[in-house]
Amino acid sequence: MSSGDESSGRTGDGPSEQLALIRDTVRKAPRAKPRTWRGAALADELPVARVVVNKGVLHLDQFFDYAVPRELDAAAQPGVRVRVRFGAGAHQVRAGRREGGRLTDGFIVERRAESDYAGPLAALADVVSPEPVLSPELLALARAVADRYAGSLADVLQLAVPPRSARAEAKPSRQPLPPPDTPDPGTWARYPRGPGFLEALATGASPRAVWSALPGPHWARELAAAVVATLASGRGALAVLPDGKSVARVHEALTGLIGDGRHAVLTADAGPEKRYGQWLAVRRGSARAVIGTRAAMFAPVRDVGLVALWDDGDGSHSEQHAPLPHAREVLLLRAAHERCGFLLGSVSCTVEAAQLIESGWAQPLAADRARVREAAPLIRTVGDGELARDEAARAARLPTLAWQAVREGLRSGPVLVQVPRRGYVPRLACERCREPARCAQCSGPLEAPRERELRCGWCGRDTQSWHCAECGGVRLRAQVVGARRTAEELGRAFPAVPVRTSGRDHVLDAVPDRPALIVSTPGAEPVAQGGYAAALLLDGWAMLGRPDLRSGEEALRRWLSAAALVRGQDEGGTVVVVAEPTLRPVQALVRWDPLGHARRELAERAELGFPPVSRMASVMGRADAITAFLATADLPPEAEILGPVPLPPAAAVRPRKPGDPPAGEQWERVLLRVPPGSGAALASALKSAQSSRLARGGGDTVRVRIDPPDIG
Incomplete structure (x- = not known):
């Protein structure tokens, strides 16, 4: 085993002083014919395998050379999984250890005639599978992602290549189907540049656009049409979505347009074997299109012509494993490296999306203002002044305008109520001095999971008696009211109407088109057949008041996502937001102008030197x-x-x-x-x-x- 040369993809001056010393020694020594420590017979041609070892350690972020035994010559091809002996670090080469090291997984990236290392090489221990799973394109993408996020190639490959399933690998993939016909523009005609965008994809061009989708249920079919247009050109397509609900909607739309067999679905819910089988179908070219959640951003689509991302502001697009890449940035790298089309769509707009437009890298794809006003619901606001004068708001938590909107909406369909926090009463404070209530054992925040229950949100201890450490008070008040308490209050106010909740513990996918109150936390809103008749967006201060650079952008995104599920103004759809109407995100919601809000945010960040400008x-x-x-x-x-x-x-x-x-x-x-x-x-x-x-x-x-x- 030896370290590879500069072509291995390392960045900077070298991972460590140790490896720099090893490389200097290697360069000074003359190249020798590869041989193993035990003198095993080697492959007659290209007897050296350059391997990326599954060790996500930065100072070992390079390729290593191994000898290819003759019996593994046919199977040890570039891209296959292998098992190799690898010690605690590269110092085993310098120390001259001839045996030892643990068996470690890796991938062959290249077969070579000779090695840069003059000493004996360790031999490949085994070829795990002859299936080539690491293509040169995927390797180049993983290297680019690792460099961008200051991470290791091995860590990125763990995200990019799913674990092996022998049963899935043994099943043959079906033959690829011929390209479908170019789809009809359909609702893309609502956007002035929409039909032209589809036509460009269908003719083999690579347009780049930031798509401000109109509210309503049509976005899934429009995204599916963009995928089909790309397939019609003979190229592949990839669409990454934030959650399983969105994937299911696009999957249904895509199946309705071109039937089954032309696309693969990559989600964690599918299970390891099924997911790996779908991934192999893409790798083998059986499926030319992919839709999926975050991990699908690395899907090995052949001859990719379009990469698309829906709702890039959703936190689910940010990977939680090293090196913590974001799906938007990975797809931008793919679009640049593979020279393919790019589509970033959402009913909202992030500052990063606005920067793509302002820089000229992507074109805006939006409807005119008349079409937006027709599709969007009527937005009404309730600010602090109205709440102070409202008897109903002082007696309960909902102002009079909200009660009226609920009553009117329930006459024709379901009503959505968005509550920023889950639980019953997730935050409590002293009634006398307003000091937050803390656990006597660990100082964690006290919460009320149910009526007449009190426990710590950190250690989970039940609290029988509590007193304020500041003033000695023994009575508590709700600082924040959760979704469960809100559902309870609404149930008492509208006893004849069913009340359903949707949140982290139980997320509803869809609700029928009949009168009901749907209380949901942000991001868990179910789709209503025919759209909601009305929506209440409560406690806007809870989202706007967070000490975060993105609090306004995130609050607007959450509001727009919920309001997009409500019927348009021509059908009587109404949204009431309980937040100060003079605030910029609230005004952007009233005007339904997410791009304008993002552009103003971008201009301010440019003045202050904040990301994404810096x-x-x-x-x-x-x-x-x-x-x-x-x-x-x-x-x-x-x-x-x-x-x-x-x-x-x-x-x-x-x-x-x-x-x-x-x-x-x-x-x-x-x-x-x-x-x-x-x-x-x-x-x-x-x-x-x-x-x-x-x-x-x-x-x-x-x-x-x-x-x-x-x-x-």
Whole structure:
């Protein structure tokens, strides 16, 4: 075994001092005929296999050479899975260890006639399967993603290539079907550039667009039509959606247009064997189109002509495993590397989408204002002034306007009620001094999961008696009312109407077109057959008041997603939002102008130097560890260091989240900011510094993240 050459995809000055020493030794030594330690017979042609080993460690982020035994010659082809002997690190080569090392999975990326290493090579232990699962295109994409996010190639490949299922692999894939006919524009005709976009895809062009979809149920069929138009040109297509409900809607629309057999569905709900079988159908060329959730962004579609993403602002598109890539950025890399079309669609608009339009990289694809007003429901607002003068709002939580909208809506269909928080009463405070109620054992927030129940949200202990540590009060008031309590209140107010809830524990996919109250948390709203007659968007302050750069953008996205399920103004659809009407996100909702809101946000961020205009990275750890790390990082000259700022300590009993510091430790965070064009240099510098630190033994943990979602 030996380290590969510069073509292995490493970035920066080298992962570590150890490996740099090994490479210097390799370059000075003359190349020799490959041989193994045991003298086993090798393949007659191309006896060296260059392997990417499944070790997601930055200082080992390179290729390694192995000898190919003669008995594995036929099966050991580029792209197949293999098992190799791999020690604790590359120092086993330098130390001259002739045997040992654990069996580790890997992929062959290349067969070569000779190695850059002059010493004996370890032999491939086994070929797991002769199925070539790692194509050169997928390898190049994974390398680009790893470099962008300062991660390792092995980590990206774990996301890109699903685990093997022998039974699925043994089943043959069906023969590919001929391309379908070009679809009729249908509801794409509602957009001035819509028919032209489909025609460009059908004729083999690669248009790029940011699509502001009209409210209503037609978006799934429109996205399916774009996929079919691409298939009609003889090319493949890929569509990534945020959740299983969206995938099911597009799957139904796509099946209705072209039948079954031309597309694969990649979701985690399918199970390992079925999902791997679908993935193999794409890899083998049996299915030319893919729709799926986040992991489908790496699907090996042959001759891809379109990559599409729906609702890029949804947090589900952000991968939770290293190196934490976002589906939007991965598809942008695919569009650039594979020169294919790109479609970013949503009823809302993120700042990143607006930047694609402002830069000229993509064209806007939107309906005119008259069409928007016709399709969107009537939006009415209730601000703080109205609430203060409203007797009904003081006695209960719903203002008079909301009660009227519910009553009117229930005459013709279901009514949606969006509540920002789940549970019964998720946050409580002292009635006298308004101090948040805390657990006496762990200082976690107290919550009421049901009426007359009180427990800690962190440690789960039931609390029988409570008193305020500040004023000694013993009575509690609701700081935030959850979906369950709201459903209970509405049930008492409308006793003859069924009340259903949809949230994290139980998400409804659809509800019938008959009078009912549907209480839902954001993102869990079911689709109503024929659309909702009305919708209430409660507690707008809870989403707008979050201390986050994206609070306004996220609140508007949640509101638009719910309001898009309501019937249009011509059918009497009404939406009541309980939020201050003078705020920019509320005004954008009233006008139904998500692109205008995103453009104004982008202009303000450009003035302040915030993402996405600039590129940012976060470095978290103990104060001394961060200082030492930054001292070794060769940051770009234009990099700004913001911080450090202390992070709140994580309690031992609190539910763990990705990126949380270890329990009881006081961590700090530093933000690094660079102007446009320096993002790659920043990622390379951070990756090199982290590689060197890990090669020397690491020490205290330092966590690096490119494009952190939460910067305050």
